[in-house]
Every structure is written in C-alpha cells, then in structure tokens.
Amino acid sequence: MNPTGRPRTWFRRLPVVTRLVLAVAITMSLVLAGTAGLVYWRVRTALDQQLNDDLTTYRRSLDHAVRTGAQLPPGPSGSLQQVLDAHGRVLHSSDAVRHQLLLTPAELGAVTRGATLRCDIGSLLPITADTLRLQAKRVTADGQPRIVIAAVRRGHRDEALRELLAQLALASGLTLVAASYVGYRTARAALRPVERYRGGAATLADGTQNLRLDVPGDRDDEITRLGHTLNHMLDRLEASAERERRFVADASHELRTPLTVMRAELDVALHRPRSAGELTETLRSVDTEVQHLIDLSNALLDLEELGSTDHVTRAPVRLADLVDTAVAPHLRPAERAGRDLTVEAADTTVDVDARWLRPAIGNLVDNALRHGHGNVHLTATVQGSRLRLRITDTGPGFPPEFLPRAFDRFARAEASRTSEGSGLGLAFVHAVATAHGGTAYAENTGQGTAVTLDLPC
Template structure:
C-alpha cells in the first residue's frame, strides 16, 4: 500500500496532542514575529528620524558656513565633514574626516547636478566599525560649485537596535516556549477524558460488562457531551444484548415443548404400522404443533422488532374500521364456542399505527375467548386526543398472583406450559402500547376480566 506523501499527510499522521502543540507553536511564532517586526520598525523609525534631524541640522550649518566663507562649525558628538570640489578633491575637512573623499564618483556626480545624496556606511548585522550616515549637497560659494558632505556616526542607534533585537528574540522565545507548554498541557487535559473513554471502550471490546464512562455531571462541553452520547450508545448496546439473550432463552425454552411433542408423535407413528385413521389423527396433531410453532415464532419476532426499533408509523385510521378488522377473524371462533362477541367503536379517526395496533386488539379478543366466559365486549373511543380500547369478558377474571406479571413474556395464569397459547399475547399488547407512548392495564371487574389500552392519538 502506498502511503500519502507531503507535509499535510505527514502532519495528519502525528498524534493529536503533537498536532495541537505544533499548531499553537506555528501560530504563536507568526504572531510573535509580526509583533516583534512592528515594534522593531517603530523603534528604528524613531531613531532614524532623530538621526536624520541631527544630520539635517548639521548639514544646514555647514552649508551656511561654506557660503559665507567662514570656518566649519562643530557638529553633534562623533560627526565630521568634508568640502569637495566638482572633481572630488577634498578642499576642507574636519579632523576626523581625513583627506580621502567620502563620496564615490557616482555620488559626487549626482550631488554636483543638484541631487541630495544620503547613504549609510557599515551594517547593523554583522557588527562593523565606524558605521556612518552621510549626506551630501551642492553649495555655490563665490561663483564656484562645492559639494558639502556631513556625516554622523550611527553607533548609538545601531547599538540600541541590536539590543532591541536581542530582547525581542529572548522575549519571543520565552513566550513561544510558555505558549507551547500551556498548549501541550491544555491539549493533554482536554484529551484525557477521550483517553479514558478509549480505555473503557477497549475493556468493553475485551468482554467487560456493565461498563459506563465516567462523565462529569457539572460540565457541558464537547467532550462531556461525547461521553453522554457514548454512554447512551452503551445503554442501547447493552439493552440490545439483553434482548438478544432473552430472545434466545425464550425461544429455546418455548420451542422445546412443541418440538418434543412433534418428535414423540412421529416416533409413535413410526414405531408400528398404523391405520389410516390413526395416521390422520397423528397428522392433525402434528399440524396443530406446527401451527403453534408458527404462532410462537411470529409472536417472538414481533416482540423483537418492536423492542429493537421502538419505531411506529402513525397515520389517521378510521376507528370503526380498525376494530372491525381486528374482531372479524374471531367471530367464527366465538360462534363455535357459543359465545357472543360485540364491539362498540366511535365513528372517528385515530392517529395510530394500525399495522401493530390491529393484531394487539386481536390478541386481547383471542385471550378473552380462550380464558374467559360469556360475552366478550370491545369498546373504542377517543377522548382528549387519547384513544381508549377496552376488552371485557364475563369469566372468573385473572388470578390475583398473576396480575403483577401479566405483561411478562410467557406469563400464564396456568402453571403448565402445555396449555393453549404461548404466553406472549399480553406481552405483545404491552409492547405496542409502549411504542405508541401509551400504557396497558389489566384488572378484575365485578363480572370478569378487563384489559385497557390508553394511547395518545
């Protein structure tokens, strides 16, 4: 595999703390360089202006003396002068000026033609001796052209600038080190919770159980919100794992009985020759157990889908149509049992998920027909943006010990698991109610049992 090249790719492969420190260091370097450059420019401008003023005043006094033909006046400390003719010969010079012309041939020609010449001799860095700033002007004296050169030493000015540069370099270096250290400590402190989160996630990946990130409760920054988000993700993962384990345990426990019965029926049928009637009876028994397996599988899958997503799709549904569709499959069952099944639904609409609510209502009716007696009555009405569905029968009601666990999976009023039903009907009803943001309630009335769904619509 070819690795990306270039500064950006190299920078992207560095640890986060290193990248942050480098970013702080580079940014501070640019800021400090700009600030130091501004300070240096302002100070140098002020010193140059002072030097220029001294040089201009000295030049003016020299020009007057040459025009008047008097002795050359003394200048500022460390200054000197020369008076040249148009050929570059030194006519007059101060003691420090010497007899060697201070101007080059080109500068002398420019000054002779009336231009002001200004030049620095020597450099600031590296340090050179006898650094000067000189200025030359043309002066006419007694009908003759003369070039007057005034020069002042830059030693104090250059020394001040070198000292300034040293102080700026020292201050900038110390500031950069301090900023980098503070940036490093800040980055480490900011990323320390991330490292704790990574350690906890690694422990969870290695098989740890019930792990949660230690998130401060008195903060609300990006890292804290990340911790809360990760904790919610861990809660969902744990809930998903619990549901998976429960699903597997429930499925294995509940499927064992019908599968054992199927195996027993087949073994008995194969043990000795059977008549056509006996084989037909065996096939009917096998068919009943297969249907029981199908119902059990559908109920388990429905519960798992509701529990894993918790998502419903609401849509306006005519309440009377929903109730009629849910009750219709059970009318023949009630007729065969000599029972009466009635319904009373308001002529209105409800904003619910009919895909889930319809089978939930059917489960309630089926339970009432299986375990109750007398007339089964279903009422449905909307009051104050809430839908209330209630199924009642005229049987003996629920056993008191069964009421607290009525909505548990595989809870049955009968102790035997071979009784009719899977024990998942009321659990499915409760899951549908919870998915709608509502509630389910079981109770005994004076004349039988009642199950009520209360849903927002």
C-alpha cells in the same frame, strides 16, 4: 500515492497532542514574529527620526557656512563633514576620513545633478566599525558648485537596535516555550478523558459486562457530551444484548415442548406398524405442533422487531376503520362459540402506527375469546390527545397474583396453562403501547376482566 487521491502528510500521522502543540507553536510564532516586528519597526522609526533630524540640522548649518564662506561649525558628538567640488575633489574633510570619499561615483553624480542624498555606511548586522549616516546636497559658493556632506555615527542607534532584537528574541523564545508547554498540558488534560474512554472501550471489548464510563456530572463540554453519548451507546448495546439473550432463552424454552411432542409422536409412529387412520391422526398432531411453532416464531420475531425499533411510524387513520379491520377475523369464531363480540369506536382520526396497533387490538380480542367467558365488548375512545382502547368480558377474571405479571412474556394464569396460546399476546400489546409512548394494564372489574390500552395519538 494515497489510493483515495488525498496526499498523506507527515503532520496527519502525528499524535493529536503533538499536532495541537505544533499548531499552537506555529500560531504563537507568527503572532510573536508580527508583534516583535511591529515593536522593532516603531523603535527603529523613532531612533531614525531623531537621527535624521539631528543630521538635517547639522547639514543646514554646513550649507550656510559654505555659502557665506564662514568657518565650518562643529557638529554633534561623533559627527563628520566633507566638502567636495563638482569633480569630486575633497576641499575640506574631517580628520577621521581625511581624503576618503564618503560618496560613490553614482551617488556623487546624483547630488551634482541637484538631488539631496541620504544613505548609510555599514550595516546593523553583522557588526561593522564606523557605521555612518550621511546627507549630501549641492550648494553654490562664490559662483561655484560645492557638495556638502554631513555625517553622524550610528553606533548608539545600532547598539540600541541590536539590544532590542536580542531582548525580543529572548522574550519571544520564552513566550513560545511557555505557550507550547501550556498548550501541551492543556491538550493532555483535555484528551485525558478520551484516553480513559478508550481504555473503557478496550475493557468492554475484552468482555467486561455492565461497563459505564465515569463522566463528570458538573461539566457540559464536548468531551463530557461525548462521554454521555458513549454511555448511551453502551446502554443501547447492553439492551440489545439483553434482548438477544432473552429471545434465545424464550425461544429455546417455548420451542422445546412442541418439538418434544413432535419427536414423541414420530417415535411412536415408527415403533410399530400403524394403520392409515393412526398415521393420519399422528400427522394431524404433528401439523398442529408445526403450526404452533410457526405462530410462536412469528410472535417472537414481532416482539424482537418491535423492541428494537427506536420509534413507531405514525400516520393518520380513521379509528373506526382500524378497529373494524382488527376485529373482523374474530367475528366468526365468536359466533361459532355462541358469544357476542361488540365494538364501539369513535368516528375520528388518530395518529398511530396501524401496522402495530392493528395486531395488538386483534391480540386483545383473541385473548378475551380464548381465556374469557360471556360477551366481549371493545370500546375505542379519544379524550384530548389520548386514545383509549378497552376490552371487557364476563369471565372469572385473572387470579389476583397473576395481574402484576400479566404482560410478561410467556406469563399464563394457572387455569390457562393447558389452553391454546403462547403467552405472548399481552406481551405484544404492552410492547406496542410502550413503543407509542403509552401504557397497557389489566384489571378485574368484579363482572369479568378488563384490559386497557392507553396511548398518545
């Protein structure tokens, strides 16, 4: 008993090719049997019709001769005749049957009561000698009832039907074998790419890198589409593995420095007795590094989550509210630094993922306040179906050689390597833009730096 409640049959355990061949063979057997049966029935009907017509004509001539008292006429080649009285006694009979009654008592009774009887003696298979088809009818001669029996031999008809059966069996057998062979070859050819894909997957399981299945480019059938789907899955797996390797490499690279600083501070503190003030200073330094680790870990996790998300969840949101909420935490730090932070946002509704776009705007503002100089201005406009966020400052700008990699992870201009920050802010902005189907780019305007976020809304 199958634990799932569904019975397992031997058929389900067979290989797919075997099941397909069996299905073709069974279907062809049914079709061939039906076709052969139809042909046999049509031919037998035609032969029986001809035989019955000849037999009816012969019996009518015998009926006429018995009624008129004339001599019984000869019938077709191989025909027989017999005349009985009402009690079943033979009054006249062909030499081939002599006094042998051609009717059974039941058949004789039926004809005596007025029925016209037609029946066969002998069978088609197995082969028997002296097969006959006869007709019997009651007639009246000189006021007395007579039973007139006309019979013809079925040898030629039976031989023709047996030959037909043999030819149909041979033709059906050959057709079935040919159809099964073609079905087998077709199934093997159709499933050969699947076996090749299976071999490729086994190779991938063994640790092979950058594996792609060889999918024909000139076909578009189910197997080809399966190959494209598997290649797409391999692309996703490789991208996922690359993201994992990159995450581990980035984390190990960036976490090493704060951990080393913390270990050095603690080693110095434990090396000799320290005053309360020195211990407090050491703990403040360790606390700073711990906070840096927390910020770095959160940034890495956000980037990993955003990179592994297939699509963003868009929802209508007022652009002005979105920008004001993102900028609000930075107003006081800007004021303390003596810098103006101004915002110009269109009063319209955009269809974006506010969960990701809000921190991206915050990163742009934070990056401008941290690494730029002078006033910071943020504009948010909508043109057609595109949202354009642009933030500018009046600082010295990016070094020209840094611009092409400004959005790379942990990329920092030389002048900012000793400043605070992890180098993940612009990388996060670029990831958010990409997830929305947009772009992010940085440029030097001659009066400072401009970073633009352009995405569909």
